[in-house]
Amino acid sequence: MLVSDDPALLDQVVDLAARLALELDVASGPDAARHRYPRAPLVLIGDEAAPACARARLPERRNVMLVGRIHGMDRLAVLADAIGADQVVRFPDGVDHLVDEFLRLSAVVTTAVRGRVLAVVGGRGGAGATVLAAGLAVTAGTVGLSSLLVDADPLGGGADLVLGWEDVTGLRWPALQSTSGAVDPPALVGALPRRGGVAVLSCDRAAPARLPHEAMATALDAGRRGRDLVVADLPRRLDDAAVLALRAADRVLLVVPAELRACVAAGRVAATLAPHTNALQVVVRGPAPGRLRARQISRTLGLPIAGSVRAERGLPRRLERGRPPAAGGRGPLAALCRRILGDVGLGRGATA
CATH class of the missing domain: 3.40.50.2300 (Response regulator)
Structure with missing residues (x-):
């Protein structure tokens, strides 16, 4: 530039x-x-x-x-x-x-492979943003793409836990924080916890800390050059690392439960995201106790809708048992993830 x-x-x-x-x-x-x-x-x-x-x-x-x-x-x-x-x-x-x-x-x-970058943010606490982020990374793997899930929320509990990979050995954020500049993508991905085509760069629950933006730049650069898809799970309170990921993202997905209070909270979150991206879209998550529709929420927030997903029976139980979200390739979450992948040009995901 x-x-x-x-x-x-x-x-x-x-x-x-x-x-x-x-x-x-x-x-x-x-x-x-x-x-x-x-x-x-x-x-x-x-x-x-x-x-x-x-x-x-x-x-x-x-x-x-x-x-x-x-x-x-x-x-x-x-x-x-x-x-x-x-x-x-x-x-x-x-x-x-x-x-x-x-x-x-x-x-x-x-010689570089330029992967797509998706960022996922919760419209409120417990909105399901980490589950969607993990589901996107897992779905990419099930359709033959390589993906990197980047956990950018030090207080979120760890994306490896959502995948059920807490015992999988590999590099976490603390080991990367002293690194800056370009790194060899295969070397970085090879050092991460991974299974099949999916790798994860997770926070360390034993040492929650602020993520330096230099380390985030290194992770994003390596992911974009070495993977088909990078999914960044971002906190609602933005720090420099999260802002960097927002600005690098091809699409930013704001996850909003179909509830009135969640919509109000999501409006505030959207206002903090808007200065850093023009690619913000909303994902509406059911159930809808007040029968709020996805289109109503989209109009209220003034954001285009990337999709909606109804409550998935058995998903909480599977997560508690350490099974990654969307791992089976079936159900509402997997269908939404395939749709989103297709929308960002990862054609092999465009099957739903």
Whole structure:
């Protein structure tokens, strides 16, 4: 991504990227860049756009390069510090270094598998967001896709418990928190608890802690490059890691029980999510004691509906016995998950 409105700089960088057959996403300023900023493998910020980017407080991340056309290196150093850039390149002297970075990036991107990212958030406590998130990951596995379930709620009890995998050995969040930058996707996935095509990065119940956004960036990057689907189970109270996942998500699913109080609570949650995503949709969960319909809830919240699911007899008992949600491929939850996978372009899931 290049953030700049300097015509001369745009011409030079666009031409360079074109010659190397590298796709370049151009944004004129921080507002245009914000939604895609966390997901770009490399961000170039022109010196003329740097002050506005600093004021906009874009999310912290690695692989940000300040590209300067002014001559004062002291001034460039100040701008680089303000935007959190880890490299400074001054045109035209530093063009060879930029070519090297583009070549390195091209080698990574052309071999990468870009998976879909879904984020799931509960409209209130106990809404069933973690069960839906786990169900999506499991359903992807049952239809031949590879998936990564990312547990982003340190106080949620652990996504591995919902899968019934609490005794499966593998890396949890605390072991990843000191890691930043790109990692080898097969190596990371291979270190996680996994069965079949499903892997999970879960919180550790023995050491609940805040999740650094750097570790979340590492997990999302590895998941998108190495899996067909990444599902992030997010807390209702957003932290920096959750915001990063929201902005990376192709679809954000707000799970709302079909109850009046749940709708009111979900409205508040939706208001906190909206500044970070334009891909928010609602999933309505039954039963509906007051006979609220999914379309009514959708209209009340002002959100499109991704689907609804009725109460599934026997599901709580199966979860208590350690059986993953939607594992059998049958029932209302599995059908909803297949529909959602189909809607985000994972065609093998589009069977319901």
